[in-house]
Amino acid sequence: MISTPICELLKIDYPIALGGLGGGFTQPEMVAGVSEVGGFGAIGCHGMSAAEVTAASVAIREITDKPFALNFLLFLVEEDAFAAALAQKPAAIALAWPRGDQDIKSYINRAHDAGCKVTLMAGSVKEAIRGAEAGADVIIAQGSEGGGHVSWMTSIVLTPMVVDAITPIPVLAAGGFANGRGLAAAIALGADGILLGTRFLASDESKMHPNFKKAILKSDGHDTVLTEIPDLAAGTVWPGAMSRAQRNAFIKNWTGREWEIRQNQKEVEATVMTARKEGDADNAPLSFGQDAGLIDDIIPVKDIVLRIVKEAEDIMRNKLPALAD
């Protein structure tokens, strides 16, 4: 069985985590399903009220007594929701995307005082060191292959650089990991495990519209782009992030006309909301990673975790030892 030091730290069986996908993509059933099978589930609390954070935590605990994380985007964090999360005392508070001038230490200290571990997502070595110095227990090194908001460095380069910069603090590699080969590779790069977003979006438990899930299956991974168009349409300025989204009709339509989105933000946002509701995969931004090219089925999250473990174990037991003889 694959077990790394992070398993002991987070009290999980397998070093496989679900990213806290905000915007309602991580539901209690999905989070609990990942945790119950032995991985580490996380709910994206971005946009949730204090009452919703509490209700989601209670709902997860009705399904499993295994550890899970509550995830916050620091640059948009709402005090009430954060306080409600701490009151739930999850195994971990998962933090991502602080502003450059934000005092992350105070959030980390409050989480520690509540008895939670803290993970911090970093897309650069500088951000990883910042998180480590502020007291984070785990750093998520997130590469630009990943879905949603990412920085500029690829996982294969960023992961070992972050590991070297903050050792002995454990690192989970994120961005582009979707199978057992990815887990074995991440461990070879010095990480303690992997954190996944896109793979779990294409799961039975994912509440993503079926048409959007189909777009992930159909994607060969070559059809995504780093863009600011989804954020311009949402009217949100992120602290230095680009968004990896499918180069669909919506993105093609607005590329080169970003100024026009700024001019008509509310109207553009309204068309996005309608397209999302109708499951129109061409006319809403679709955030997923290059690893969509590695995904060709929609299965329960439990099977995703177990399949990754089995594949990685097979590589490590049967393929790698013979190569080192």
Ligand SMILES: Cc1cc2nc3c(=O)[nH]c(=O)nc-3n(C[C@H](O)[C@H](O)[C@H](O)COP(=O)(O)O)c2cc1C
């Ligand atoms: C639709 C979507 C929403 C996301 N929302 C969040 C979020 O709210 N908080 C966060 O820490 N990461 C978020 N992420 C990033 C994931 O946690 C993770 O780093 C990324 O998906 C890893 O790359 P992968 O998609 O190749 O697995 C999101 C990713 C996607 C695809």
